[in-house]
Amino acid sequence: MHDTNSTIKKKIPCFGFILHLHPRKVNPSVLRFHLTFGLGGMAALLVAVQAVTGLLLKFHYVPTPQGAYNSILNLQETLLFGKMLRSIHHWGAILLIWVVFLHLLRVVFTGAYRKPRHSNWHIGLLLFILVVFSNFTGYLLPWDQLSYWAITISTNLIGFIPFGGSWLKEVLLGGTEVGRATLTKFYNLHTGIIPFSMLILMAYHFWHVRKAGGVVVAEEFKYLDNIDTNPHLVAREFVVALVLLAVLFFLGSVFDAPLRDRANPAMSPDPAKAPWYFMGLQELLIHFHPFIVVVFFPLVLLFAALGLPYFIKKDKLYGIWFISSNGKKAAVYAMFFGILITLFFILADEFLPGPEIVAPNLPTWITSGVLPLTVSLIAVYSFLRYLKKKYLLNRAGIVQTFIVFLVAAYSILTITGIFFRGKGMSLVWPW
Amino acid sequence: MKTINIQSDKKDNSLKRRDFLKKAWKVLGLVLMAELALFVFDIIRPSRKEEIISGNGELKDLGHVNDFSLGSVTPDRANKLFVVRQGDGGFMVLSLSCTHLGCAVLWNGEKQQFICPCHKSVFDMMGNVLSSPAPRALDYFPVHIEAGRLRADLSQKVQRKKYSINQVTYAV
Numbered sequence: 001m002h003d004t005n006s007t008i009k010k011k012i013p014c015f016g017f018i019l020h021l022h023p024r025k026v027n028p029s030v031l032r033f034h035l036t037f038g039l040g041g042m043a044a045l046l047v048a049v050q051a052v053t054g055l056l057l058k059f060h061y062v063p064t065p066q067g068a069y070n071s072i073l074n075l076q077e078t079l080l081f082g083k084m085l086r087s088i089h090h091w092g093a094i095l096l097i098w099v100v101f102l103h104l105l106r107v108v109f110t111g112a113y114r115k116p117r118h119s120n121w122h123i124g125l126l127l128f129i130l131v132v133f134s135n136f137t138g139y140l141l142p143w144d145q146l147s148y149w150a151i152t153i154s155t156n157l158i159g160f161i162p163f164g165g166s167w168l169k170e171v172l173l174g175g176t177e178v179g180r181a182t183l184t185k186f187y188n189l190h191t192g193i194i195p196f197s198m199l200i201l202m203a204y205h206f207w208h209v210r211k212a213g214g215v216v217v218a219e220e221f222k223y224l225d226n227i228d229t230n231p232h233l234v235a236r237e238f239v240v241a242l243v244l245l246a247v248l249f250f251l252g253s254v255f256d257a258p259l260r261d262r263a264n265p266a267m268s269p270d271p272a273k274a275p276w277y278f279m280g281l282q283e284l285l286i287h288f289h290p291f292i293v294v295v296f297f298p299l300v301l302l303f304a305a306l307g308l309p310y311f312i313k314k315d316k317l318y319g320i321w322f323i324s325s326n327g328k329k330a331a332v333y334a335m336f337f338g339i340l341i342t343l344f345f346i347l348a349d350e351f352l353p354g355p356e357i358v359a360p361n362l363p364t365w366i367t368s369g370v371l372p373l374t375v376s377l378i379a380v381y382s383f384l385r386y387l388k389k390k391y392l393l394n395r396a397g398i399v400q401t402f403i404v405f406l407v408a409a410y411s412i413l414t415i416t417g418i419f420f421r422g423k424g425m426s427l428v429w430p431w
Numbered sequence: 432m433k434t435i436n437i438q439s440d441k442k443d444n445s446l447k448r449r450d451f452l453k454k455a456w457k458v459l460g461l462v463l464m465a466e467l468a469l470f471v472f473d474i475i476r477p478s479r480k481e482e483i484i485s486g487n488g489e490l491k492d493l494g495h496v497n498d499f500s501l502g503s504v505t506p507d508r509a510n511k512l513f514v515v516r517q518g519d520g521g522f523m524v525l526s527l528s529c530t531h532l533g534c535a536v537l538w539n540g541e542k543q544q545f546i547c548p549c550h551k552s553v554f555d556m557m558g559n560v561l562s563s564p565a566p567r568a569l570d571y572f573p574v575h576i577e578a579g580r581l582r583a584d585l586s587q588k589v590q591r592k593k594y595s596i597n598q599v600t601y602a603v
């Protein structure tokens with residue numbers, strides 16, 4: 001025991017500090033990789049990598065519309081490993097979104113959001129929003145055609161929020177369109193305010209994990225004797241960290257971060273797309289009224305997520321994936337349903353005559369607002385009713401099935417938006 | 432008896448004073464918070480400085496009236512606008528930002544239409560929407576014509592539902 005301890009201690013940098021973030025002993029059940037997939041730890045490591053690569057990029061980046069693009073070119077062409085540095089930061093940001101999102105799903109599907117972990121669920125949601133916002137603000141910085149128009153489109157969406165939407169847009173942009181003030185603002189948010197807030201929230205997040213006595217332990221494993229964190233947990237985390245770093249460096253050295261032409265405010269590329277993680281929203285926007293996409297859906301989701309720990313609290317089933325074997329079956333069903341119905345809606349909207357042709361006099365808030373929303377809600381509601389009866393689902397089961405449906409539907413929307421929308425945002429084959 | 436009275440009087444007084452001080456602290460705290468909020472708000476709110484820096488605060492000279500032939504549309508990409516001269520000689524200066532999500536629209540001379548490359552909105556020569564998703568006509572800039580020079584106020588982008596004759600300026 002003592003031997004392993006001291007050998008690891010010698011080999012892992014900052015060992016004492018990392019050890020300090022953990023409890024001294026843990027339940028052996030939490031060592032199973034498939035309980036957490038180490039996703040929280042991966043997120044933490046990626047945040048650290050982003051901080052280091054970002055600080056290095058900052059030495060060369062010039063945050064002005066005149067200087068930004070050239071400073072990136074310069075960095076890529078003259079700096080040793082400059083291109084790789086930028087690519088690693090690029091891939092790290094993409095992986096971070098994925099990892100944090102999967103971490104969120106893992107917390108949901110193992111029931112770890114419930115009391116006593118509800119505060120940590122809320123902190124986590126905040127962290128998730130910060131990660132997305134961090135990606136969004138970083139997207140503008142290269143000041144190429146991709147970034148300029150992606151930010152233009154996304155921020156114009158905010159302008160559709162009734163009462164104060166255009167004001168909010170102006171606050172974010174520092175003017176009426178993307179320009180010098182926007183770059184200054186985004187640069188400050190991306191390299192100062194967001195990372196600083198994230199650091200503080202992460203410390204708080206980790207403290208809460210410890211306060212709750214570590215990660216969720218299923219009822220059936222509670223009887224097990226705790227074992228030493230060091231080396232059992234720490235060694236495993238170390239392996240996960242090495243693999244993640246290897247993947248990241250591989251991506252960064254083989255696939256270059258994209259850089260298009262210098263931003264030209266007078267000429268938009270065709271098609272002009274939002275950043276990839278917002279493509280699902282942009283796709284929805286083709287089918288729904290902007291109010292529904294930009295205000296209704298996000299607000300409903302946010303409040304549903306915040307209220308989740310209070311909506312489901314009695315349930316004793318946690319620490320296992322998908323509650324029960326029935327829960328698993330319902331989840332698989334919901335996934336297929338989500339994929340198929342989304343595909344069906346996209347194709348129907350493309351090829352069937354729309355309500356604006358059948359009834360040209362109806363206002364758009366009915367034809368692309370109330371009408372499609374009602375149809376979709378009824379479809380989803382009936383499906384959930386059916387699964388509830390078929391698999392005798394309880395409240396937690398239904399919510400979980402619904403979340404699986406949402407994830408499947410959003411994935412299809414995102415994939416369609418990224419790969420199957422060509423010139424003028426019409427449906428095309430990607431090859 | 433007397434002494435006790437005096438003492439309780441004193442106690443009352445000091446209690447009052449303490450209450451007062453406590454309240455004063457609270458009020459001061461609130462004032463501080465309000466000042467802080469205003470301060471932060473003033474930092475993040477959009478400033479009009481941008482237009483002064485970019486020189487958009489004044490009237491922009493776009494050329495001589497006779498540079499634009501009757502019934503023509505001339506793109507001015509540097510200023511992100513189109514100069515539209517109607518057949519009857521009236522001028523209109525349109526913003527090139529699509530009213531849907533802000534892409535830069537293109538002038539198609541053959542079809543005599545503005546077409547947005549992003550989601551296929553189509554506008555006529557006056558900026559009216561011919562095909563959605565754009566919700567309203569292209570924005571325009573107020574035009575002033577002095578001594579034959581065409582000038583536009585680029586700091587004021589005017590939004591409108593659709594074209595009307597009083598948006599047009601004539602050279603006199």
Ligand code: HEM
Pocket residue numbers: 036038039040041043044045047100101103104107112113117120121122123124125126127128131202205209212214215216
């Ligand atoms: C920068 C982003 C984040 C980092 C670095 C992070 C890190 C971590 C770590 C290291 C753990 C320990 C368990 C594990 O590895 O899974 C954890 C647990 C947890 N996280 Fe996160 N997390 C982040 C974002 C989120 C998000 C977006 C949510 C959900 C909204 C969330 C909710 C939770 C909850 C509820 C726990 C406790 C789970 C349990 O006890 O089983 N976190 N986080």
Ligand code: FES
Pocket residue numbers: 529530531532533534547548549550551552564565
């Ligand atoms: S931005 Fe012009 S149609 Fe969407």
